[in-house]
Amino acid sequence: MSERVTIRTVAARAGVSKSLVSLVLQGSPHVSPAKRGAVEQAMAELDYRPNLLARSLSGSRTGLVGVLLDDLRNPWFVDCLEALRDALHEQGRHTLLAAAGGGQGIDSAAVPSFRELRVDGLVVVGTVPGAQDLLRAARLPTVVAGNRDVDLPGVDVIANDDLTGAQLAVQHLVDLGHRRIAHLAGRFGVAADLRAQGYRAAMADHGWGDLVRVETADASESSAYSAAVRLLDADPDRRPTAIVAANDLxxxxxxxxALDRGLRVPDDVSIVGYDDTWLASLRAVALTSVDNANAEVGRRAAAAFDARIADPDRPATLELLTPTLRVRGSTGIPPA
Incomplete structure (x- = not known):
């Protein structure tokens, strides 16, 4: 059987000390580029894999990041999570995931379990019910990606400008000639509330406050379908010619x-989503959607986590990314 590769083996191959290899594994900035390159090359040649448990017992950092998210079924979470994971991996970090089942909240044992595994900190992806209390008790370096429900000292937030995004959607429909524009709202925290506010504000700006119509749904497809039915079953003279939805689902x-009611999209009713997930770009869906920079939120969250670990006492930051609109086949001019 071949000899097990250890940190001493790597040090011998690279021609450096064992302590210097340890500094490289810890991501220390106090290593010259030349020696760091020699160590990384030796690890690649030897196919060395650090023992994370041993590192956690012997050092102050483990390279492990606990990730909390609410619902893996929502494609927005997946888009953001993939970018976050890749960016953390480039920093030499690894993710441990705790996920709930859509609105049920994270298991209260998740954060204590992460602490037992000695994670360096936490990243919360999207809206997680009860996150504020979980994070207050955790007392770990934390970054929140994609929601603004958490407001705690020392917790950085990377999110989308939801107010502006909803206004972009309404303005697009106005430019097409729509006036009877309805909103299919959601129940997923501050982000959903801001999108509804943006819709109302845009309608008021055009002097159409009396045309505002809002139906609210929870996170399920069936609830959103029922809410849409309530909008579309109105008298034809009052039925909206366009709907701005709180998310792509x-x-x-x-x-x-709309299709079940014999209405054509977009000839009879235009529909705009929010999140611009991969579902929106499917040819059969062709959904116009607000792009809230899913992947970029994940990458910025990883950068914020790195900065938070380097300076745990720095003031909390709020970074809002500017949304854009991706126009596809689900929107058009209103019916005559």
Missing amino acids: SAIAAQSA
Whole structure:
């Protein structure tokens, strides 16, 4: 059987000390580029894999990051999580995931378990019910990605400008000639509330406050479908010619509701989603959607985590990314 590769083996191959290899593994900035390169080359040649448990017992950092998210079924979470994971990996970090089942909240044992595994800190992805209390008790370096429900000292937030995003959606429909624009709202925290506010503000700016119509759904497709039915079953003279949905899943449910009622999208009703997930770009869906920079949120969250670990006492930051609109086939001019 071949001899097990250890940190001493790497040090001998690279021609450096064992302590210097340890500094490289810890991501220390106090290593010259030349020696860091020699150590990394030796690890690659030897196919060396650090023993994370041993590192956690012997050092102050383990390179482990606990990630909390609410629902793996929502494609927005996946888009953001993949970018976050890749960016953390480039920093030499590894993720441990705790996920709940859509609105049920994270198991209260998740954070204590992460602490037992000696994670360096936490990243919360999206809206997690009860996150504020979990993080207050955790007392770990923390970054929140994609929601603004958490407001705690020392917790950085990377999110989308939801207010502006909803206004972009309404303005696009106005430019196409729509006036009877409805909103299919969601129940997923501050982000959903801000999107509803953005819709109302945009309608008021055009003097159409009396045309505001809002139906609210929870996170399920069936709830969004029912809410869309309530909008579309109105008298034809009052029925909206366009719907701005709180997210892509709700928008797709609205498309289904329209088709089931013999309405054509976009000839009879235009529909705009929010999040610009991979579902929106499918040819069969072709959904116009607000792009809230899913992957970029994940990458910025990883950068914020790195900065938080380097300076745990720095003031909390809030970074809002500017959304854009991706126009596809689900929107068009209103019916005559």
